[in-house]
Amino acid sequence: MSVNRRDFLKIVSMSTILSIGGVASVSSLKNQVEASQISTSPAALTAKRWAMVVDMSKFKSEQDYQKCIDACHLVHNVPHITDNPKHEVKWIWTETYEHAFLGNEDVYRAEKFQHMPFLMLCNHCENPPCVRVCPTQATFKRKSDGIVMMDMHRCIGCRFCMAGCPYGARSFNYKNPRPFIDESKENPEFPTRMKGVVEKCTLCYERLAKGLQPACVEVSNGALIFGDIEDPNSAVRKVLSERFTIRRRPELGTGPSVYYII
Amino acid sequence: MLEKAIYGGRRYWVWIFFLLGLISVGFLAYLYQFKNGLGVTGMSRDVSWGLYIGQFTFLVGVAASGVMVVLPYYLHDYKKFGRLTILGEFLAIAAVIMCMLFIFVDLGQPLRVLNVILHPTLNSVMFYDMLVLSGYLFLNLLIGWTVLGAERKEVAPPKWVKPLIILSIAWAPSIHTVTAFLYAGIPGRHFWLTAILAARFLASAFAGGPALLIILALIVRKYTKFDPGKEAIQSLGKIVTYCMLINVFFLGLELFTAFYSQIPGHMHSFIYLYAGLHGHNQLVPIMWVSSILAVISIGLLVFPQIRKNESLLAVACVATFFSLWIDKGFGLVIGGFVPNPFEKITEYWPTLPEALITLAVWAIGFLILTILYKIAISIKEEVVFDKYGEKQIKAE
Secondary structure (H helix, E strand, C coil), rough: CCCCCCHHHHHHHHHHHHHHHHHHHHHHHHHHHHHHHHCCCCCCCCCEEEEEEEHHHCCCCHHHHHHHHHHHHHHHHHHHHCCCCCHCCCCEEEEEEHHHHCCCCCCCHHHHHCEEEEEEECCCCCCCHHHHCCCCCCCCCCCCCEEEEEEECCCCCCHHHHCCCCCCCCCCCCCCHHHCCHHHHHHHCCCCCCCCEECCCCCHHHHHHHCCCCHHHHHCCCEEEECCCCCCHHHHHHHHCCCCCCCCCCCCCCCCEEEECC | CCHHHHHCCCCHHHHHHHHHHHHHHHHHHHHHHHHCCCHHCCCCCCCCCCHHHHHHHHHHHHHHHCCHHHHHCCCCCCCCHHCCCCCHHHHHHHHHHHHHHHHHHHHHCHHHHHHHHHHHCCHHHHHHHHHHHHHHHHHHHHHHHHHHHHCCCCCCCCCCCCHHHHHHHHHHHHHHHHHHHHHCCCCCCCCCCCCCCHHHHHHHHHHHHHHHHCCCCCHHHHHCCCCHHHHHHHHHHHHHHHHHHHHHHHCCCCCCCCHHHHCCHHHHHHHHHHEEEEEEECCCCHHHHHHHHHHHHHHHHHHHHHCCHHHHHHHHHHHHHHHHHHHHHHHHHHHHHHHCCCCCCCCCCCCCHHHHHHHHHHHHHHHHHHHHHHHHHHHHHHHCCCCCCCHHHHHH
């Protein structure tokens, strides 16, 4: 088949017009899809900035901590890596006082405080260094409620955020995490991750969207108090105005949103 | 000009195939890492950067150090460096390519590397590092190639290169400053959070890079008819001497601040590196090797009589290079992660696959360097053919 110049130009111009139109219609469709994805349910819990208070007096036994940890790790399909502690992935865990609150060492402090385990999780900083250093915005601070989010599909695995976080809150998938998730207990509603990306606590954004409290808060029997720190009438603000609380390394200017009552 | 690289003697081809062999082994190791993830390295949740990022940091310095021959030649009209500039520029090209490869092999999701460009993030130092490194690579390729091409035709280089050369002189310190900013702006890592880090990086770069260049120049003189010039090498030796002294001085400043203030966080990384902390002391031997090599290099370099002996100068340069390679390519990165944010210690040591991949990236660098030097030297041999380079220097 031979094509003369006139026909060739016709074909080229027609296909150009069609493809531009196609791109435009696909992108408008994409916008609609995205819009429907982020439209919130009326039941969703919302805040200007979420915060959490950990009331240590309510943690009586090892099980009280473990309940919170298990609830989080199960609902988020966090792999349980036991063969190599270097590859451990954790979103919420415990550290003793002396390790959690650096710079507050005092050898004469009562033993029970010194070795008291504290629940550790992402501080969802007001001014998060991990977000500042991320080269792809794979970790970002959600404008609507201040949650420091993770886009595990955008993360290139450079681990700059892990160097940047002064709280050791981030884990990297040094290997495929899926074999380390108990299939019988896997939560099909939350995505599993692949190797080579960083993950951490995202304050149960997916549960908040459905009107549910974060998983750890739900099972804590009131030991974890969760609410909007910018709302003067919220549960967290009430506790903060009444009790003496501390935060981890506030001197760094990160503005951590997790408070502790001892 | 590339055709010059395919004519070579037996020794040339043995060397090329040796490098290709190292690259193949490393490539297989990389496929293994690609399939299984970065868990095949010695890195961990606590020490999340290791040998790769250390090598990257060190090599940015080597790349930047090209300016140490380009600046005196073009800005101070120091003719004796005329024969070294192309060697400096081509070393910079090989070093920048190695830097990029080290970043690439360090990524958990390497296929997503373009996300850095697709989602440019102006608040991330990594974004600027990508910009300055690719800019520097481009400048050196363009300048090196154009100037060499002009030399081959025995004409003066085109006028438009001069502004680009000036730009590249200003650009060189920027690549290493930005690389230092990757570390120096991170809150909570005392070892890196120091204003002198960029200055220390530049001092160590301007010692280690020229030291490598001296070794390369001596090798070039030994195995080819091209002589980069005795006086040029001596001048470079002076640069290595001063910069090594400044580097050790800067390290001393760090030690003073940490140990006179006695702030635990400032002292811990140094104690871990040089003495061991809480019974963890895996890095102590190599950090002391680095310190001893630094003492040897300075001991040889500061005395002009010793430095003027080229064999001793070569020994001093090898000592300088390896001292800084350990200090910056290893200790600096690991020291920042130990102890971790909970004052606990996880140690790091590279694994075999990690070492093979690292070796392969160096082999790629040396392959590029060999090919570029082969081209440059073939042209130089045609144009200037006198053993000690006096003719060309006098003519200028």
